[in-house]
Amino acid sequence: MTKQNYTSEDSIKIFKALADPIRLEIIKYLNQLNHEESCGEIGQAMDISKTSGSYHFKILQEAGLITVHKIAREKYVKLDRPTFDYYLTHFWQNL
Amino acid sequence: MTKQNYTSEDSIKIFKALADPIRLEIIKYLNQLNHEESCGEIGQAMDISKTSGSYHFKILQEAGLITVHKIAREKYVKLDRPTFDYYLTHFWQNL
DNA sequence: TAAATAGTTCAAATATTTTTGAACTATTTA
DNA sequence: TAAATAGTTCAAAAATATTTGAACTATTTA
Numbered sequence: 001m002t003k004q005n006y007t008s009e010d011s012i013k014i015f016k017a018l019a020d021p022i023r024l025e026i027i028k029y030l031n032q033l034n035h036e037e038s039c040g041e042i043g044q045a046m047d048i049s050k051t052s053g054s055y056h057f058k059i060l061q062e063a064g065l066i067t068v069h070k071i072a073r074e075k076y077v078k079l080d081r082p083t084f085d086y087y088l089t090h091f092w093q094n095l
Numbered sequence: 096m097t098k099q100n101y102t103s104e105d106s107i108k109i110f111k112a113l114a115d116p117i118r119l120e121i122i123k124y125l126n127q128l129n130h131e132e133s134c135g136e137i138g139q140a141m142d143i144s145k146t147s148g149s150y151h152f153k154i155l156q157e158a159g160l161i162t163v164h165k166i167a168r169e170k171y172v173k174l175d176r177p178t179f180d181y182y183l184t185h186f187w188q189n190l
Numbered sequence: 191t192a193a194a195t196a197g198t199t200c201a202a203a204t205a206t207t208t209t210t211g212a213a214c215t216a217t218t219t220a
Numbered sequence: 221t222a223a224a225t226a227g228t229t230c231a232a233a234a235a236t237a238t239t240t241g242a243a244c245t246a247t248t249t250a
Contacts, residue, residue, distance in 0.1 A: 008119055015114035019107055020208085028103075028190050040226060052209065054228055073217040073226045088186055091179075095123050115238085135196060147239065149198055168196045168247040 002082035003064065006094040010064075014087065017063035022048060023056050027065065027079070036069060036076035097177035098159065101189040105159075109182065112158035117143060118151050122160065122174070131164060131171035 003010075017023055025046055030037075043053035057077060060066045064083045069076045087094065098105075112118055120141055125132075138148035152172060155161045159178045164171045182189065 008116070008123075012114055012116060012119060015110050015119075016207090019110035019114045021103065021107060022208095024103055024107060024110075024190060031187060031190070038226080049210075050227065051211075051229090055208075058228090070227095073215095075227070084186070088183055091183055092126060095119060095126070111237090117238095133196080144240075145197065146199090146241075150238075153198090165197095168245095170197070 002080075002086050004086070006087075008095060011095055013063045014065065017059050017065055020056070020059075022046060022052070023060055026056060026060065030066065030077070030079045033078075036078045038074045038076055040074065042077065097175075097181050099181070101182070103190060106190055108158045109160065112154050112160055115151070115154075117141060117147070118155055121151060121155065125161065125172070125174045128173075131173045133169045133171055135169065137172065 006014075018027070026042060029042065029045060039053055039057055040050065043050055046053070048056070057066065057068070057075075061068055065080055066077050067080045069078075101109075113122070121137060124137065124140060134148055134152055135145065138145055141148070143151070152161065152163070152170075156163055160175055161172050162175045164173075
């Protein structure tokens with residue numbers, strides 16, 4: 001279930017998460033995908049180090065923009081579409 | 096006329112502009128206003144220095160989130176609602 | 191014309207974000 | 221069990237963003 005009633009702090013966390021070229025690339029990449037993909041695969045597609053990937057995925061997750069699903073030693077990641085949908089339709093209410 | 100076809104760089108500029116507590120306060124303040132107000136008045140309402148105001152208004156304007164209208168020595172500012180409307184309805188296309 | 195007001199610009203100081211590489215944990219494969 | 225793989229954590233370095241105050245321009249008011 002998607003979170004309702006965001007605070008301004010939540011909003012800022014979301015905007016900060018979106019306000020970086022690597023993270024926006026990740027978002028765009030995940031958007032045109034319709035399955036889960038591992039952090040490693042995505043990191044390779046973005047051509048970033050695994051440390052950098054780890055950092056950026058954490059920020060995206062903490063903003064609620066992706067969901068993460070660990071299987072054994074791999075972490076699979078996909079867009080949290082309900083967050084985007086909710087946020088885009090309740091933008092002014094949530095600021 | 097509102098800009099169509101944003102690049103990823105434009106998007107990042109917009110997200111960065113929104114990703115700051117003072118600027119988000121300004122946006123919220125302007126949103127519940129329906130007339131133009133001067134930078135000075137807004138700055139006072141936000142309790143920030145005029146230098147800081149000048150800096151933040153510039154970032155908001157360069158992101159296309161506000162429009163500015165100079166009368167004599169004062170600058171009047173209001174939300175650029177078409178930008179918000181367009182962006183919120185074309186979010187995925189514009190990333 | 192002098193003083194006051196609205197806002198800008200600049201450079202320095204401060205704060206925050208991002209990158210980097212090495213060392214680490216947990217899991218899988220040989 | 222040893223080696224390899226996926227990802228995390230940490231602290232230092234580098235890059236960016238924000239704040240500050242002083243000096244500035246342009247306009248208005250006394």
